Amino acid sequence: MGKVRVNFFCVSMDGFGAGPDQSLQQPLGIGGESLHEWAFGTRTFQKMFGKEGGSTGIDDEFLVRSFDNLGAWIMGRNMFxxxxxxxxxxxxxxWWGPNPPYHSPVFVLTNHSRAPLDMEGGTTFHFVTDGIHAALERARAAANGKDIRVLGGASTIRQYLQARLIDEMHLVVVPKLLGQGEPLFTGVDLVKLGYSVTQQVTSETVLHVIVTKN
Structure with missing residues (x-):
């Protein structure tokens, strides 16, 4: 059975995974896009959007690892x-145009049903109305033994952490302050839940932290 993973989820120094007031113009909330600036110039990010070039090194290596052995994805309604x-x-x-970067089944948590949405490149969005466990069960079946990546947002990751369903989490701590937004760890006691830091690597721009379930 594959792992349930979180990869390159970015958090500000004050613990926010997105800014406030998400909108069509501000997909990550006010100031939220700044948490991802470290990734924009990497080779992997450029390749995701059909471009050539980009930097290599620590940041790019973590991005490459984030796509290894994936068979399915889970995201919250607000991220969709x-x-x-x-x-x-x-x-x-x-948000991603006709050919999203997932290229496999994506299970979207929502309270409101909707028919599956087939996109170019092998991505199909499935809308799950009966909770995180049902979404994970469907994702496991679709992944066929490969890993499942929980994309976010912060509320979705919190729910899976509180249920001890995340096996490994890669956080990118960005040296920025948002002041307000979507907090990642509110109400979550990672130590009590049996998680610990197993790796930390600093690049020129951010701190990469790996947290795993004991």
């Missing part, structure tokens, strides 16, 4: 898009 409540229609198809 800014629409709240019932789906007014099926026009919204995510």
């Amino acid at each position: 898009g800014p629409i709240r409540g019932r789906w007014p229609d099926e026009e919204w198809q995510g």
Whole structure:
């Protein structure tokens, strides 16, 4: 059975995984995009969007590792898009254009049902209305023994941590302050839940931390 992983989830120095007031213009909330600036110039990030070149080194190595052995993905409704409540229609198809970078099944946690959404490149979004355990069960079946990556946002990761369902978590601590936004660890006692830091690596821009379940 594959692992359940979190990879390159970025947090500010004051513990926020996204800024406040997510919108169509601000997908990561106000100031949230700044948490990802370290990755924009890497070779892996450039390749994701069909571009050549980019930097190598520690940051790029962690990005490469984040795509290894993946068979399925899980994300929260807010990460899929800014629409709240019932789906007014099926026009919204995510932030990523016709060919999202996942290329395998993605299970979206939501309270409102919607038909599966097939995209180019092998990505299919499945909308799961019966909770995190049901989403994980479906993801395991789809992954066929490979790993499952929990993308976020912060609330989704918290739920899986509190249920001790995350096997390994790669956090990128970014030397920025957001002041407010989506906190990652509110109400989560990682020590009590049996997690510990097993690796830390500093690049020129950020601190990479690996947290694993004991």
